[in-house]
Amino acid sequence: MKKLIADHIVKPFKRFPYFGRFRFWLLYWAYRITGWHIRNKEWDFVLEYLPKLHGDQKVRVLDVGCSRNLFCHEIVARGYELTGMDIEVLDFKYPGEFRSEDIRYNRGFNYDFVTCISVFEHISDDGKGDYKQQSEALKNMICSLKPGGRLLLTTPTKEFSIGHIWHGFTYSTIENILPENAIIIEYTEKAGQICMSITRLY
Numbered sequence: 001m002k003k004l005i006a007d008h009i010v011k012p013f014k015r016f017p018y019f020g021r022f023r024f025w026l027l028y029w030a031y032r033i034t035g036w037h038i039r040n041k042e043w044d045f046v047l048e049y050l051p052k053l054h055g056d057q058k059v060r061v062l063d064v065g066c067s068r069n070l071f072c073h074e075i076v077a078r079g080y081e082l083t084g085m086d087i088e089v090l091d092f093k094y095p096g097e098f099r100s101e102d103i104r105y106n107r108g109f110n111y112d113f114v115t116c117i118s119v120f121e122h123i124s125d126d127g128k129g130d131y132k133q134q135s136e137a138l139k140n141m142i143c144s145l146k147p148g149g150r151l152l153l154t155t156p157t158k159e160f161s162i163g164h165i166w167h168g169f170t171y172s173t174i175e176n177i178l179p180e181n182a183i184i185i186e187y188t189e190k191a192g193q194i195c196m197s198i199t200r201l202y
Contacts, residue, residue, distance in 0.1 A: 020073030020095060027070055038191035042117050042154040043071060045188070045195040049152055050113065053079030062111040062144050064103050064137075065119030072096065075115075083108060104136045108144035113152060116141060118193070120155040121166040134167075135177040142182045145200040151182070153196045160192030169194055 031040040053059060059080050066072055066084030072095055075082050082096030085108065089100050099106075104123065108114070123134050141151050153174075161168025171187055174196065178184070186197035 020070060021077045024070040024074045038193060039118065041190040042193055042195060045154065045190060046071075046115055046117060046152045047074070049150060049197065050075060050078060050080065059112045060110065061113045061115060062108040062141075064114060064116040064141060065122070066094070066098075068092075069117065071115075071117065080113075083111075103140050104133055105140075107140040110146050111144050112146060112149050114141045114144050114149070115152045117152075117154050118156070120153060121161065121168065123167075131173065131177050138174075138177055139179045142179050142198070142200050147200055147202050149200050150185075151196075151198040151200070153198060154193050157189060157192050157194055 028040045028043060031037040050061070057079065061075055061080045061082050063069070063072060063075070063082060063084045064086075066086050067088055067090070072082060072084060076095045083099060084090075084094050084096060085099045085101050085103060085106070087100070087102045090098060099108075103116075120134065120137070123137050141153075145151060155174075156164075156166070156168045158168040158170055171184075171194065174194070175184060178198070181201050182198050183201060184196055185199050186195075188195050
C-alpha cells in the first residue's frame with residue numbers, strides 16, 4: 001500500500017511544476033496528520049535553524065541530495081540563497097542554483113548552512129562497513145561550510161534501518177567519522193531518525 005501511494009500519488013505530486021511552496025506544506029501536513037511518513041519531523045528539526053530572513057540578510061544554504069525534495073521551495077521562500085547538489089540530473093527547474101555533482105568527490109564553498117535530509121544512509125560503503133565513503137561525504141559537507149557554519153544532518157538510526165537496503169547509524173558512528181575541524185552541538189532522535197547539528201570549527 002505504501003509503495004502504491006508513493007508511486008502513484010506522491011511522485012506525480014512532486015513532479016507537478018507549479019505552486020512549489022504550497023505543495024511542500026500540503027505534503028508536510030499530509031505526513032503529519034496521517035503518520036504515513038516521518039519526513040515532517042526531520043523538516044521540523046532543520047527549519048528551526050532556518051527561520052525567515054529579514055532585510056538584507058544574505059545566508060547561503062547547500063542542500064545535499066536535493067533531488068525532488070519540495071523542501072527547497074520553503075528555503076527559497078524564507079529568503080535564503082539556495083544551491084542544490086545531487087548526483088541525478090534534474091528534469092525540472094530547481095528554484096535555486098543546481099549542481100549535478102557527488103558530495104563524495106566535490107564540495108561547495110563558504111556556505112552558512114549545509115542540509116542533508118535522509119540522504120546520508122544512501123551513500124554506499126560497498127558492504128564493507130568501514131564508512132569510508134560516508135566519511136568522505138561528511139568531510140566535504142563540513143568543508144563546504146564557512147568556519148562557524150552548521151551542517152544539519154538527518155539519517156535513520158540502526159534500529160529503524162533494519163529490513164531496509166540502506167544504512168542506519170548511531171551517534172558514535174557519526175562522531176567517529178567526523179573530521180577534526182567539526183563538532184556535534186545538538187543531537188536528538190525523532191521517529192527513528194537521528195537529527196544532528198554539526199558546526200565547522202575552523
